[in-house]
Amino acid sequence: MDLRKLMAGVLILCSGCGLAIQTHENQDISGNGSIINGTPVEERVSDAAKSVVLIEMHDIQGRPLTICTATLIGPNTVLTAAHCFDKTRMRAFGGFNVIFTNNYLKTYGNALKLKGLRMALHGSYNSTKMYDHDIALGTFKGEVPEGYEPVDYDSDKAANYAHQTVYSYGFGKSQDYTGKRGERGHEYVGVLHRGVLKVAGNYNSYSDRYFLDPSTSVFICSGDSGGPQFFHEDGVLKVIGVHSAVYGTKLDNGFTSCKGRGQVTKVAPFAQWIRETESKLLTN
Template identity: 25%
Template sequence: MRRGGPVLAVLAAFALALPAAADGLRRLTDRDDLLGWEAVGRLDLDGKGFCTGTLIAPDLVLTAAHCVYDRRTNALRPADRIVFRAGLRDGVAIAERSGLQIAAHPGYNPALPPNTDNIRHDVALVRLEQPITSRDADPFAIHSGGNAGTEISVTSYGVGRAEALSRQRVCTLLGQRDEVMAFDCNVTFGSSGAPVFARVGGRGRILSLVSAGGNVNGRKVGFGMALPKRIAELKAQLRRDPVAAPDRRIIRLKPGTGRDNTGARFIRPGGG
């Protein structure tokens, strides 16, 4: 999650009176705690940090656009150096997949600090090399209805809590203007891309993503964006520029022909 002066101007535009502090975070420690949240995972970024991502289809991870750019070069990270670790808990993931293709919204400018336009477009999709079946992790739907109310929740990783998901059952949507939302959820570095859920129906639907944050009167405030239009644009981008998945068929080797290196690569996570 990025912080900086420009984002505080966004908050001022809402003219918000902050309510009482929201409920605290709860670590999803046990397998039973994680049940239903397996589609939220840690997105490890080429050994250079992590963000939070969420399955919205068996092979599509939704996250913040600024997560998929290298901050030093402002270039997209190599897709195959991004690893999605669904439901990661104390070193064990429900499933792990490398990226195959990245679609970052063209309206997002990685060279600029957070501002209303960048927050509005801070959305990316990572297509996975192989799908994760719904038997392992059931993808979340996007909230596309009318008013979601002001009671929301967030599930995320973050610095100091990178090894397991933490869920904040209740926080507050403080306001929305020009497709930018402000909320008082407990988020920090590494929470970028985390899903903000509308409390509608039997299972939460993703209302927004954590993009940036700031402090107001000693209180943390997060910022996100409206999603349906952005996601439709990104899916169209993936369709326009398809990338073929690698051929995973087994090749039988004849004696003396050698052996391919198929060892898995594990990325050491860091704060992000």
């Protein structure tokens, strides 16, 4: 698969997503997001669900700009996608909050919101302009509320998850774009969904990322950016991937359909970077 040829239709999952709070500079980036054909999460009963949070990017006045999904991997640390913190895509960026909710719009103003302190994007992020190395960490101030817990992340660089079933979580658009002019669809954004997907067979084609099998009929979309993909086997649960992008069809209204090949950043190759970077963020 020649991914460079597909970039003309690529949907980057975060930039411009969410509430249409602000229009960002890259108009080819489709807005809004949640797992298409997934199931709404109403109760945090599983270890996986207990680790998923929403991150809200805001301007210097504290006004919300957009949202992404993230995973608690420590008491004050979240794992997410680097493009969620990419200031070149979001020039009004002033900071971020970590929000504990199942429904962003319904509970906005009432949900627990903890202030983001520091963030770190991988040093090779987007070095090939293919959203490679699309991984980041953020730290925040305060205590995680009851019912939420950090989860383990993958460190097995030799593992091959080709054709394996994974469990994904994300906030945002639960219905795909139709292509109609003037379409907004913000009512479909910000509700936590869970989806069951399958890893494509070419897992080892890239050292830093893998792709999803689009035949499963469940798709990630913008707002799912940075969200986790869990692998659960023999009682071991771990985050093996971070939602990064979708290669979909460009629609008549300029948006990109989420029904395409999803791109996910591998976690295991970055396990050492995660450990070292977390330590620096928490001690500096």
